Amino acid sequence: MGYVFDFNDALAYEQWLKKPQNQFFAELGNRLMLDMLQPMRGETLLDIGCGAGAGLLPLIDLGIQVTGIDPSPYMLDIASNKLGHRVDLHRGYAEELPFDDNSFNYACINTTLEFVEDPKKALKEVCRVTKDRIFIGMLNRYAVKGIQMRLKCLFVESVFKHAHFFSIGELKKIIRSFLGDVPISCRSVGHLPATGKIAHCIERFYLVQKCPFGAYVGMMVVLVPRFRTRPLPLTYKAKHTSGAMVG
Numbered sequence: 001m002g003y004v005f006d007f008n009d010a011l012a013y014e015q016w017l018k019k020p021q022n023q024f025f026a027e028l029g030n031r032l033m034l035d036m037l038q039p040m041r042g043e044t045l046l047d048i049g050c051g052a053g054a055g056l057l058p059l060i061d062l063g064i065q066v067t068g069i070d071p072s073p074y075m076l077d078i079a080s081n082k083l084g085h086r087v088d089l090h091r092g093y094a095e096e097l098p099f100d101d102n103s104f105n106y107a108c109i110n111t112t113l114e115f116v117e118d119p120k121k122a123l124k125e126v127c128r129v130t131k132d133r134i135f136i137g138m139l140n141r142y143a144v145k146g147i148q149m150r151l152k153c154l155f156v157e158s159v160f161k162h163a164h165f166f167s168i169g170e171l172k173k174i175i176r177s178f179l180g181d182v183p184i185s186c187r188s189v190g191h192l193p194a195t196g197k198i199a200h201c202i203e204r205f206y207l208v209q210k211c212p213f214g215a216y217v218g219m220m221v222v223l224v225p226r227f228r229t230r231p232l233p234l235t236y237k238a239k240h241t242s243g244a245m246v247g
Contacts, residue, residue: 002071002093002117003162010052010074017054021195025216028189028203029137030058032218033108036187037135039064043105048094048126049112053079053087060086067104069097094122099129106130110137113171114163120174127179127223136219140188141165143215168212168219175221183222188214 005013016022033055039045041063047056050068052075059066060083069090070076076089083089092098094109094116107130109122116122126134168186175184187209192199202208 003115005051005072005075007074010072010078013052013075014078017052024195024200025190026054028200029110029216029218030055031204032187032189032209032216033110033135033137034058034062036185036218036220037106037108037133039106044103045106045108046097046099046104046126046129048097048107048109048122049115050079050089051075053082055108055110056083056087064106069094095125097125097129101128102131103129105132106134108135108137110135111139113138114165119164119166120178123175124178127221130223132223134221134223136171136221138166138171138217138219139163140190140213140215140217141167141170143188143190143213168217171219179221179223182224184219186212186217186219188212188217190215 017026039059039062042065044065044067045059047059047066047068050056050070051072053068056066056068056079066086067088067090068076068079069092070079071091071093073091076091079087080089090098094112095118107126109126113119113122113136123136172184176182187206188211189203189209191208191211191214192202
């Protein structure tokens, strides 16, 4: 099941998101998701670990049919108050998604794997319910900000005390252990400590995003259809001919 945000966690997250520097960081992450996923209007998307719904608004504004799922009722209450009936919200866990196979065109799992008990099982479930592309957003284990957050947890009580920070290589290894050599692309943002228009422009440069040490990493997985084949025996009854051939 992993760690589920309680009432105090939900309030703390809302307060965290109100700070300008954190809004700037969240906006960079949302923009990266849209740039990499390229969702089309009218198609369907599942957000696993949707939380308070901060990442759902940009998708809704693009005309995407969005479904959100989260294990925390407190986070879902905040999302429902923000978004109303514009999104279909469910309570559930990433490792046991209550949806049929290939139910959605796209899926995103954004800073959620850090808190699940079984990341590999969660990723398998995401792949099961998704047809086309999956966006995975994670806090970078080897970024300066990621290291600072882990050190801070040693001295200050924080929800990230319960988180497992991934590296790009570690996550790729998990995905390819059950999907094989599928196309995976990575970009990152949060390279600069500053905020503002200039920082935003620099962070949007493709070459900057290709640097693997940004605080937030976006990973897109393209799902390749798989077909299991079985050889069928072919029977052929030879005709018996009599006599010899005349040359």
